[in-house]
Amino acid sequence: DGGITQSPKYLFRKEGQNVTLSCEQNLNHDAMYWYRQDPGQGLRLIYYSQIVNDFQKGDIAEGYSVSREKKESFPLTVTSAQKNPTAFYLCASSIDIHVDTQYFGPGTRLTVL
Amino acid sequence: KNEVEQSPQNLTAQEGEFITINCSYSVGISALHWLQQHPGGGIVSLFMLSSGKKKHGRLIATINIQEKHSSLHITASHPRDSAVYICAVRSLGGSQGNLIFGKGTKLSVKP
Numbered sequence: 001d002g003g004i005t006q007s008p009k010y011l012f013r014k015e016g017q018n019v020t021l022s023c024e025q026n027l028n029h030d031a032m033y034w035y036r037q038d039p040g041q042g043l044r045l046i047y048y049s050q051i052v053n054d055f056q057k058g059d060i061a062e063g064y065s066v067s068r069e070k071k072e073s074f075p076l077t078v079t080s081a082q083k084n085p086t087a088f089y090l091c092a093s094s095i096d097i098h099v100d101t102q103y104f105g106p107g108t109r110l111t112v113l
Numbered sequence: 114k115n116e117v118e119q120s121p122q123n124l125t126a127q128e129g130e131f132i133t134i135n136c137s138y139s140v141g142i143s144a145l146h147w148l149q150q151h152p153g154g155g156i157v158s159l160f161m162l163s164s165g166k167k168k169h170g171r172l173i174a175t176i177n178i179q180e181k182h183s184s185l186h187i188t189a190s191h192p193r194d195s196a197v198y199i200c201a202v203r204s205l206g207g208s209q210g211n212l213i214f215g216k217g218t219k220l221s222v223k224p
Contacts, residue, residue: 042117042199042214058211088154100144100203100212104156 003027004105006091011110013085021076021108023091029103030096032074036060037088037107046089049074050097078110085112116140119200119215126222132187134218136200139181143203147174147185150197150217159185159198190222 004025013019025032030051035043045058049068063082068074074093078085088109092102120135136145147159160167160174162183167174171190176183187194200215 040216042115042216043201043212044214045211048211090154090156092156100146101158101161102212103158107154107156109154 004091004093004103006089006105006108008108009106011108013110013112015112016080018080019078019085019110021078021089021091021110023074023076023105024072025074025091025093025103025105026072027093027103028071029093030071031094031099032068033092033094033102034058034064034066034074034076035090035092037090043090046076048097085110115215116204116213117200117202117215119198119218121218122216123219124221126190126220128191128222128224130190130222132190132194132220132222134185134198134200134220136183136185136215137181138183138200138202138213140202140213141205142178142181143205145176145183145203146201146212147183148199148201150199152196156199187220192222192224195221 007022033048034046037043044060046064047066049055052071055066055068065077090107091105094102116139118137145162148156150156162176171188173186197217197219199217201212
């Protein structure tokens with residue numbers, strides 16, 4: 001089955017530690033996205049990638065970093081510079097950046113203690 | 114003021130009721146999306162609209178570009194429709210990759 005996987009589903013980290021969230025897709029999509037969801041707020045774009053070895057900042061990129069070394073993978077690192085890292089993180093992909101319909105992963109709930 | 118506003122924020126219905134969720138936006142758009150987020154967190158795309166009306170099963174989505182308004186209707190609602198419904202738009206001036214999301218409408222359908 002084609003789709004997007006994110007792991008782990010729940011992640012706990014101590015304050016001051018960097019943590020990397022995994023996102024893998026086997027849909028052969030060129031574009032991938034990372035969103036953050038907080039209670040009572042709409043999804044906000046952190047980073048997106050149009051193609052391998054390319055990525056762009058979204059609205060709330062500060063304190064985050066990404067890489068796109070492979071078409072299938074778009075990991076997100078939450079660094080210690082992110083002031084409020086506790087949130088629900090969603091990864092998505094689309095055929096390319098010009099196609100609006102995005103396919104979402106199941107999400108990772110990160111809690112920083 | 115948010116660029117995408119949804120109403121109501123929360124909605125409780127009895128099984129079988131006709132449900133309407135509204136989305137208003139303040140920017141010019143090239144497309145509007147309705148998404149469904151299940152209690153576990155996963156999100157599914159329901160519709161993408163640029164004009165008129167679309168129907169899929171018991172779900173109907175309409176958009177009025179002049180009034181900058183869209184509605185999502187659910188006919189013969191069922192408890193399995195319980196989810197958060199999210200409206201998102203691609204603004205005409207928006208950068209590639211950037212959808213603007215509403216805060217969502219939490220629907221609970223009671224048996």
